Amino acid sequence: MPNVMLRNNAAGELVFYITKKDHEEIVVALEHAGPGTWGGEMQLSDGSRFYLEPLEQKPKLPLTVRVKRL
Amino acid sequence: MSMNRQETEQLIQEVLQVYPEATGKQRAKHLMANDPTLEKSNKCIVANKKALPGVMTARGCAYAGAKGVVWGPIKDVVNISHGPVGCGQFSRAGRRNYVTGHSGVNVFADMNFTSDFQEKDVVFGGDKKLAKMIAEIDTLFPLAKGVTVQSECPIGLIGDDIEAVAKKSAKDIGKPVVPVRCEGFRGVSQSLGHHVANDSLRDWVLHNRDDDNSFESTPYDVAITGDYNIGGDAWSSRVLLEEMGLRVIAQWSGDGSIPEMQTTRHAKLNLLHCYRSMNYISRHLEEKYGIPYLEYNFFGPTQIAASLRKIAAFFDSTIQENAERVIARHQPMQDAIIAKYRPRLEGKRVMLFVGGLRPRHVIGAYEDLGMEIIGAGYEFAHNDDYDRTFKELQDGALIYDDATSFELESFVERLKPDLIGSGIKEKYVFHKMGIPFRQMHSWDYSGPYHGYDGFAIFARDMDMTINNPCWKKLQAPWKRAGAEALKSAA
Ligand code: SF4
16 A cells, blocks of 8 residues: 555646655546546556545645555 | 667677676666657666665765755754764765855854764663763754754664654754654665655654744745755856746755745745755645645756746746846856857767766756767666656667666776766776766866856866866877887987
């Protein structure tokens, strides 16, 4: 369950940053992008997938969350 | 002149042949030919991995990253090098982080404080000594705004509880006392020390005055992070921002101070120069206080103009117009510098091997002078640094991560660059090989190199080094052409 920071980059894309590894990837697909729920399964630009416990709405970014590797 | 990707790959293979098979296989992953179309580096280069046993690496330790790089330049804290005397003494003032103030009165960046561990401290623990030392420091240097405990290797090995001492002492003296767990054996290079130091600033200093709102902020407040004021770099950057109408409220950490760091939260924008060493705190500032960060580059007029425009775009039209005015005002001076030095430097080929930022950031400055970067590498970069490097570097250029001294020397022998930019450990080796060399960590006792004023000095220094007559005098007189006449005369 790595700690990751989610933020938007200048181009407006969602960036996924694994703090421990200094590893940055773009989120290319997000299961629930909102309104109502936000989160779920995310697909990163390097092909790996993670799961974020869905939140009620899109949070204020950047935000540090715990995710599960799938 | 420059090599294409295939030739570079070939060169890498030839150099790797000397290694035993397993070592060669490992090292091959750290070397590559540049392809500017690449977006992501994790498939093509391995970075931030432990150096292999038996090779000579240029890397430093976590203590060097925390005490030397991040904490060292903060002028109003007393950094205790906690442990034996050597680590602090041999790294004292080596980075030339300039500060204003009176040494020993309100500025302590150029002094060496150490708990000077002896055998008995290693056996019985140094916590008591540390507590006593902090109390003494508070009596002797009442203007110090805080104390940090920079752990050297033995502290981690004997298991001293510096956190407990720090908490208690902080209460006693009423100032932040920061335990920094940067023992040299942690991590693979000084890069971990940057991270540890960033985290300690975050956990022990940054939020201490969050309930104090007496600071009057303006809509034009910015902070400079990742500028260590080497040779005055932060000052020559700061004047440009101020000329543009912005107010610099904090410098991290060159010529910086603890109160500045605590007021950083009022900034509207955080300007990040060295991404490698301060992205951690920048990310935290963005998450906690909503201050966005912007990476910029103040090396060479092309990059400076682009950065000034990028910074200005974040603010209103007055600032944007001011930025144009600043650029226009400096352009004639920059053109004059280029007119003077470019003819002397045009087409010269450069190889760089520096820390975690400069191999990509200084490329523009060299290109402004008509020079070409044929190889670049980092001592302790991570993959996110390589992501940012590919676009800056020309196609086919050689990239080397944590190059061993054997590799670097072999590449130089083969590529025969006109100039090498690297550190003090490499300097004299290449001098003896007869190749012009600039020390690009601390600007070879020169600087500043940031900003428009810095570029004037940069151009002069490169010319002075490359076109120095000494390089023509390396051959012994009796080996030169026409030596016969000399002999018969004798
Ligand atoms: S590795 Fe350890 S002993 Fe060596 S300089 Fe770093 S902290 Fe000191």
